[in-house]
Amino acid sequence: MEKPVIEFHLDARSGVSPYLQLVQQVRHALRLGVLREGDQMPTVKEVVAHLAINANTVLKAYRELEHEGLVAARPGVGTFVTATLTDASLAAHGPLRQELRRWLDKARRAGLDDESIEALFMTTFRTTAQEDIA
């Protein structure tokens, strides 16, 4: 059997549910170009046997990815990648990273330590995310 293109891993201490970790790892691999359109995803049985997790967790993750239009199941054959995330947004990463660096320098000069910076970022991030929902 051909070796699957990606291998999943789980972080028990991340606080992110296992199914979401799988979804995020696929999105991440798509963004980095590790997974490309047409690639075959590992089978549910392979993921289950590798990670020792519940089959429903994998099914749920694959359903979510299917719902997002990133993969499609071909009955009897397998699940395949149908989209790519390495689009225009990749080009924006560089300038955004530079801006973020400048902001981080500013925060450090203002006397914030790593923990305070992280806390400030996360609370702001969450607040804006919530405002977007509301």
Add this chain to the structure above:
Amino acid sequence: MNAVLQAQGLGRKYGRRWALRECTIDLPAGHVVGLVGPNGAGKTTLLKLASGQLEPTAGTITVLGGRPAGGPPQLARVGFVAQDTPVYAGLSVADHLRLGERLNLRWDAAMARDRIATLGLDPAQRAGRLSGGQRAQLALTLGLAKRPELLLLDEPVASLDPLARREFLQGLMEATAEHEFSVVLSSHLVSDLERVCDFLIVLVDSRVRIAGEVDRLLATHYRLTGARRDPDRLPADQHVVCARHTARQSTYVVRTDGPIHDPAWTVTRLGLEDLVLAYMDQDTVDRRAALEVRR
């Protein structure tokens, strides 16, 4: 979906002590169910009632729609791997498979052979000379090759080292992905069950504290932290699982179907382990309250 296990007011007494009482649960098919609770909580008793090795003292239990151990067809539908995954020390691995074939109505000989080969076990090896992990894998192979509709496992990984534990659960999960059957496995460690189970029963002090799908449990429990507040000032739909107070601060774990709007609380989600611990904590709180009343 059909129920694999239904219990109605189920109880079992040993002498004057209730090992399990007032147990009412309804387990839907197609799940890997974790039965979690401290040692002596009643996990083994419930599994033995389900497999028909014990008769109830009170209430009723139905497994796959039938009476536990109520005849050969019913016995063939339910597999049971006892605590510490026992095997016959004097018999070889191959002997175990032959025994399985003779004793079971629908034995999957090919599956048993394949599993033994994949595990790298020598069929001529005596079971008594296998490592703990290999012994557990042999017991699991027997339980799987029986091709049950429901497989019950009592603390299957408790005595295994982390690697053997992982390999055992990998084998079990792989089998559930390949063949459709339901699983109930017990453990006193939530961390063992966290990845493999999608349904959880928390058993504390002979009683079922909570039972439900893991996703649902995680979505309906919250930890609230804020200025000290009495429980009767919480909304009626917020069921208090456990509560701790200092002179100024209150920390609650609550179960609720609705969102938490009160801005006075810092709201956090709970992981499965914290959720289970919260239910165990309630027990200690109850007990302390009872002691204080007696004083």
